[in-house]
Amino acid sequence: EQVAKLLELKARLGVDDGRPRFLLKTPKGTRDYGPKQMAIRERVFSTIISCFKRHGAEVIDTPVFELKETLTGKYGEDSKLIYDLKDQGGELLSLRYDLTVPFARYLAMNKITNIKRYHIAKVYRRDNPAMTRGRYREFYQCDFDIAGQFDPMIPDAECLKIVYEILSALQLGDFLVKVNDRRILDGMFAVCGVPDNKFRTICSSVDKLDKVMWEDVRSEIVGEKGLSTEAADCIGEYVRLHGGLDLVEELLQDPKLSQNKLAREGLADMKLLFEYLMLFGIADKISFDLSLARGLDYYTGVIYEAVLLQQQNDHVEEPATVGSVAGGGRYDGLVGMFDPKGKKVPCVGVSIGIERIFSLMEQKMEASEEKIRTTDTQVLVASAQKKLLEERLKLISELWDSGIKAEMLYKKNPKLLNQLQYCEDTGIPLVAIIGEQELKDGVVKLRDVATREEVDIRRENLVEEIKKRTCQP
Amino acid sequence: EQVAKLLELKARLGVDDGRPRFLLKTPKGTRDYGPKQMAIRERVFSTIISCFKRHGAEVIDTPVFELKETLTGKYGEDSKLIYDLKDQGGELLSLRYDLTVPFARYLAMNKITNIKRYHIAKVYRRDNPAMTRGRYREFYQCDFDIAGQFDPMIPDAECLKIVYEILSALQLGDFLVKVNDRRILDGMFAVCGVPDNKFRTICSSVDKLDKVMWEDVRSEIVGEKGLSTEAADCIGEYVRLHGGLDLVEELLQDPKLSQNKLAREGLADMKLLFEYLMLFGIADKISFDLSLARGLDYYTGVIYEAVLLQQQNDHVEEPATVGSVAGGGRYDGLVGMFDPKGKKVPCVGVSIGIERIFSLMEQKMEASEEKIRTTDTQVLVASAQKKLLEERLKLISELWDSGIKAEMLYKKNPKLLNQLQYCEDTGIPLVAIIGEQELKDGVVKLRDVATREEVDIRRENLVEEIKKRTCQP
The missing domain is CATH 3.40.50.800 (Anticodon-binding domain)
Structure with missing residues (x-):
């Protein structure tokens, strides 16, 4: 990073022999991929794509920009991170922020009610990312989604199976997939006495629990967001819970939560999900975790997030967790937002956090000194x-x-x-x-x-x- | 197309049940790729990539946008077609217009003086394209380039070999690759008495000769661009010429052209090129054509363009030619424009016109009623x-x-x-x-x-x- 800073400085200063002085750099938050990085990238993509194909997925692609109004109202507070194009006459356009909204627009526009597809493409966010940890303003998303009206939790379980298969195949070390359900979260907020209009904002505070302590979240929701201390402490009791099928069963008997219709529905589906995960032989890597919230507005049912676990023999200087490497959930309402008649198409999907995976693979390659060939020449x-x-x-x-x-x-x-x-x-x-x-x-x-x-x-x-x-x- | 128009109209009108009225469409000049189109696209890419790899190419990728100043002054009159991003604070950015300028920026920035690479990615032009003929505002480019100081015409000949291999493998029907040299064009303008400062603008008029008759080009350069009729007629004599090695030899003896140093250099290299093309066994598909100009400012030596030839059994309604399906040339000065000390890195490359090829393949598939599988499920x-x-x-x-x-x-x-x-x-x-x-x-x-x-x-x-x-x- 020091070298990058020096290089940038040097480029900024230019030279004084009369040549144009411009920055010889890529835009902030972006990078080139040289042949070595591309070799790693292609190896990772090929592992992921072969998994998607093994599960019978088709592939689609959409334009890098959408009409501005297509993205409006889909991302809540994060909308400020959307890149707009300059008004040069004609339509107002924005760069895509994810692949999910373009997918929903594609389904509604083509009246598709049934598809299993993957889509690997770059998305754009005007964020201030930590590039050293594999976070960029231009980055790949790698999405697999199943759209259609099906029996409960069967496609949802397949998405988790896919996460399991991909993270295993990439050999990134031990991992855990946290699952929760938007309905359980909303039920929990209701029984704790959170007013309806504060569900979303409290939810985005809870979403920070993977990075900050409960005490900090508590003071945010009580202080900034004006929740009663009783409600906050009630939430605090629930969000510390995590477990497996046993915890689901326990909460189905919980005196408060079991009174809430949404929570009961969510818990019943969670039970079914764990049954299917056991048949797939992957339940040991899945943790039902009431602190998992995920920020995005459009989730309506199950949500999940995969994290890599700290290796025993890691150096102390390394970050404690590399954070999320995959995530997703069910969003049954999004396609309906694009349909003139509001016709819904239930969807569930998963997004592989490919940039962090690249970043880890690059570190691994450098450490191992394995010589990577960048051509196939015989x-x-x-x-x-x-x-x-x-x-x-x-x-x-x-x-x-x-x-x-x-x-x-x-x-x-x-x-x-x-x-x-x-x-x-x-x-x-x-x-x-x-x-x-x-x-x-x-x-x-x-x-x-x-x-x-x-x-x-x-x-x-x-x-x-x-x-x-x-x-x- | 009619259906598309009706659908757009319908979307524009919206419905009157209170749902938001917005256009359910992709931005002008763009399109989605559904699973069938993707299957065709992947087939074409795989043919092209395996050719690039056969020739020992590495692969790179660059961001979809560049600093605005990186693109400034590289595209002459076409600069008005560049998409700019809105100024949302921070750097001023533009979407890439081609892959060649980002490649040159990449070489200069990383001080690379020697590379053979391909790059397949989307580029952006605010054009008014005929989408039915495979022309879009967002479209793929598929570039192969060789950078480095080498002995004359060896990499140039390999680029033409690659065009030949790819067009043969794709089985698009008979084709012809026109070649010329910027130095021969400039020499021709000089001996015909075109003033130095009019070379580029006359060149872009001559570039239209694949679409319009010489008479129209003549009246443009005499009328709008104020060239003398003598100069115009002198150019007219030359641009009707096309042939093989025999024509090169003939022009090397041409009383006017042979007096010009630039033209002599260009012709000597053209002779060498044809010798190498004969060793590659592909000279029969290559035509030395003095009417080939190519618009882009940055070419400095050999230029070429591949066109598909009309099939004997084509329907009359079909367009006479589908136009260019590949093109490229030598650009020895571009990298130097990015280097603080102006250090040059000679480059030659070729760009495959993949969108027109997709478009032709789609037509072919539809006509043949071959059923395309969009999954690999066993x-x-x-x-x-x-x-x-x-x-x-x-x-x-x-x-x-x-x-x-x-x-x-x-x-x-x-x-x-x-x-x-x-x-x-x-x-x-x-x-x-x-x-x-x-x-x-x-x-x-x-x-x-x-x-x-x-x-x-x-x-x-x-x-x-x-x-x-x-x-x-």
Whole structure:
């Protein structure tokens, strides 16, 4: 980060030889992905996409900007973080803030009542993010959602199964998925005596419990938000609870909570959810946690959030938790907000916090010193003597036409040593060397970069030999 | 299109039951990609990416917006088409207009003097596009570039080889790649007596020759742009020329053109280029065409553009050409514009016009009535009787955990007929059916959807059998 600051300073100062002085940087909160970062990114995406496909998902894409009014009124207090485009005549536009609202707009616009889809794309928030911890103003979201009128909790359980599969496959260490239900939260607020019009604002205070202590949340809801101390303490009793199916059963018998219709519905569904999670064999990683709130306005039922757990052998300087790496929930009302007749399409989904995962993977790669290849090149076409550019061009063309991934140096007369060094640097495993003698004999000298072993291969057998050596059928 | 207009009208009118009246649409010049379009898009991308990788390219990504000043002064007259973001405090930003300028900024910022990379991402232009012909305000670019100081025309020839490989692999019909050189154009303008300060504006008139007749271009450059009729007619003589190596040789002897240093350099390199193209076996698809100009300011050497040729059996109503499907050239000065010391990094690249290719592929698919699958699901987990939800959940979980792509209906008691119908609709090839008897016997009934053949498979052999039947090792 220090280096980044110095570089920015240097760029800001410019130089005094008359060249334009401008900042040579990407916009605040954004970054480039170089080949190494892209290699990691593609590895993570491929794990996630193969999970989504295993669950039968289709894929869609939507524009990076939406009509401004499409986003209006969907994000509560966070609306101030939306990027607007300049009014250059025509429609007023904003950059998408998430993939969920565009998905709901897509469903309503196309009258789709039934779909299971994923969508991986960048979203934009005018936040002040801590980039070192994988938080940006431009960042990827990676969403899987199931829309349609189905029997309760079956798609909801599948979303949790997907979170479990992805976090396991990525091998990020131990994790826990917290679940709760908006109806249980609202029921809890009601029985604790929170006035109806304060549910949402109290909810967003409770949402901070993963970062701050209950005492601080309590003083916020009593002080700033004017809740009675009795109501606050009642909430305090509930939000400390977490457990499994046993806790659900217990709360179904809770003298206060069981009197509330919403809470009863939420608890009954939570019970069903845990039954399905047990059939999926993943209930041990799921924690029913009454402190989980999630800020977004549009959730209507089950909500969840996955967190990585501190490793036993972590260094002390590391942050205690890297925070949420996945989250989601049920939002049965959002699509109806876009339908002219208010027709609802129930939805449940999950969003994988891919940027934090990238960030962790990058740290892991750096620590392990594993050398990441950024190309797939199988062979370098090289020459041992001068004046063989034409022959190299002919040979590489033959290889490309046979589907071999091949490179050559763009020099008329490159030195053999430089050609071999290029292979060392980039991890190319084979070199196909031609010289006067090889051309005369109709062979190519195939060199293994690792072992330095060289054998003459008849030119007509070269493609097959390269495929065999690089394990590509 | 008519339907789209009606839908937009309907959305604009809204309804009168008190729901908010807003346009249910994507912004002008943009579109959603549904699952079918995505399936086509992924097929096209995969063809292109595998070609880029075959040529040893790395991949990078940059933010969707850049500092406004990064884009300033790079696009000449087209700068008015840049989307700016609203000034919400902080930096002034613009959406990227292409991938070339961000690439140059990336190279200068990271002091990279040597890279072969591709970049596939969306770019933004406030144009008035003909969307029916695959032109949008938000559209993909698909760029391959080689940066570095190399011997002449070797990377340039590879770019043309890549265009050839991609257009051949996509099977879009016959095509032609026009090539020219900015130095030959400038030399031609000079020997025809065009004043230096009019080169760029005359060049952008000449650029229209693929759409309008020479007579119209002539009256524009004589009328609006005030060129002498002699100069115009001199240009007119040259721009009608096109051919191969023979034309290059002829022009090297041209009494006027050969007097110009720039033109001589351009022609010498063009000769070299054709020699390399012959070694690659692709010279027959390349046409040296003096009317090719390309609008962008930053080209400094060879330029090229690929066009699809009219099919013999096309309907008359079809447009005569679908226009350019790929283009690019050499831009040796662009990176230097970003370097504080003006240090140059020579670059040559090609951009595949992916949107027009999507558009053609979609038309082709619709015409062929080929059914496009939008998921990869191998098997549907079904039940023949009621009350087997738990058993279906257990079985599908086993299949997912073994890497099988499996779906089930999210109903407690779905009818078998509905389950089979779902397979027909979505192209799922196999159904794994469980009933009381199967559970008792420790088997699963595996049904082939196409042949309707059913066999009992022992549960422990099910995964292997599904893999065998769906050809996945």
